[in-house]
Amino acid sequence: MSFYTALTGLKGAQTDISTTSNNIANVGSTGFKKSRADFGDIFGSTPLQTNAVGAGTATKSITQQFSQGNITQSTNTLDMAISGQGFFAMQTGGNSGQVVYSRNGAFTVSESGYIVDSNGQFLLGYPVDDAGAVSDKTLQGATKMQLAANFGTPEATRNINMGVNLPADAEVIASDIDFDPNDAATYSSSSSVTIFDNGGNPKSATVFYIKTQNPSASDQTFKYDTKMFVDGVEITPELTRATDAKGTAQFIDKFGQKTTSPEDPAYILEGKGSPLYRADDLGEPQKSTPAMLTGLSLETYLGDGRTIEVVTDPLQFKRTMEYQSIANVDPVVPGTFWGKDFLLVDVDNSGPVSIDIPPGTYNGEELASAVEVALQDAFGDDKKVQLTTDVDNTFTIDFKKSSGDGKSTGLPTPITVDLHDTSIVTSTPDDGLEMDEFLSHAQTLITTELNEYIQNGTQVDATVLKILVLQGNYLNRR
Secondary structure: OHHHHHHHHHHHHHHHHHHHHHHHHOOOOOOOOOEEEEEEEEEEOOOOOOOEEEEEEEEEEEEEOOOOOOOOOOOOOOOOOOOOOOOEEEEOOOOOOOEEEEOOOOOEEOOOOEEEOOOOOEEEEOOEOOOOOEOOOOOOOOEEOEOOOOOOOOOOOOOOOOOOOOOOOOOOOOOOOOOOOOOHHHOOEEEEEEEEOOOOOEEEEEEEEEEEEOOOOOOOOOEEEEEEEEOOEEEOOOOOOOEOOOOOEOEEOOOOOEEOOOOOHHHHHOOOOOOOOOHHHOOOOOOOOOOOOOOOOHHHHOEOOEOEEEEOOHHHHHHOHHHHHHHOOOOOOOOEEEOOOOEEEOOOOOOOEEEOOOOEEEOHHHHHHHHHHHHHHHHOOOOEEOOOOOOOOEEEEOOEEEOOOOOEEEOOOOEEEEOOOOOOOOOOHHHOEEHHHHHHHHHHHHHHHHHHHHHHOOOOOHHHHHHHHHHHHHHHHO
16 A cells, blocks of 8 residues: 555655656747646545545646736737737638637738638738727627738828927027038937838938927017928928918917908008018017097997987987087087997098997997997907808798788798809809898899799789789889
8 A cells, every 4th residue: 555655655746757847848939828737635535434544646637827928029020929917819721610719929821811820720800890890899809910911002291290399498599500401519309200202112211300499578488490301301381371261371370360361451561561471470469459439428428327329310410419519509418329320430540430320329348248249249350141051041031922811822832032143243153141131132033933923823823923023023123
């Protein structure tokens, strides 16, 4: 019995040595995980004694140890490694299609373009849609990964978007220092990006940043110049005029605001011509002079809950403070003002603009609100009527004649006018119209539709037809 007990110990030692030898032999195998032999005591039993200790040892299991191994760099593009937990899911060949798992990331490409391991098993991956987003994240939806054999026509790089952090403590590069891409003392920083020519060949593009200004009391900004080199050749920028979405040229006025006018009226009034600016040329934007509105002692009739009256009826002009001031007579009704040309406003010497106020009775706050609305209408940018597709395309005209029995007869079908149609007023109504243009455009379309209906309409009541003719003639005279 003692001999057998010692023999089990030798057999266990042999298993442990074999496991260690296997670990040593596969130390260079990709994705290999070492194993460990686990042993346990053998409990013997007899008719007179159970669970007797001292029968020897037995190998309970040989388990793999899934600890993180070293990750090394290889020259094969398809070699991959898993950091942490996880496995590569692969599908075996043949009809079985069994899914197996491995941490061996040494892959190659088969003759059919599939990514496979050394045993010919296919690597599985999640499918993606046309936008490149994963469409299925389940194992059942995973597909064999295949490299495309056909590629599109190479396209040259056209645009580069770069976000960089530049050193705030960098020294300003003096303007008399000649730039040299090989001398780090002539620039503050640099960054590189790979671009492609029209043949699909990669090129190295390097952008050099040259600090030209630190913040000061008058201009709280850092400023940098840039130079770009592609494979050692400097790229000279070609500047183009900035435009909006409709192709209209954009400029920057002396207040730092974007404008579509190539001329600054205030600048021209000073006799200096038409200036053009770059945003970088501007320091602190010039501030407008605060406006002050006075006239005919208006302020003496407001405050403490008092009100003024504004009239626009010519028959009431003699009641107004303006007439009494011109005629040099005492006011009959103090505090009544003429609403036409109520204010003349000149913003930044751009020329006086007349402001009208609608008739009514106003206190101080109500008058200020009315003046604000009038100023926005006079100086605002939204002066055009915008016709939105599928929202305000059409309207209909219908004429009916009522009889004594409560019934009505007239047009069998209403007349439809499409505001998006072209007219002699404009060929591009969708671009927006000034109010006068819009009214003329709509009136022209109405006249055209009425005339066509008069000439081509059927089953039209004679009385209604007469109304249409009169309406069409009235519109034509206008």
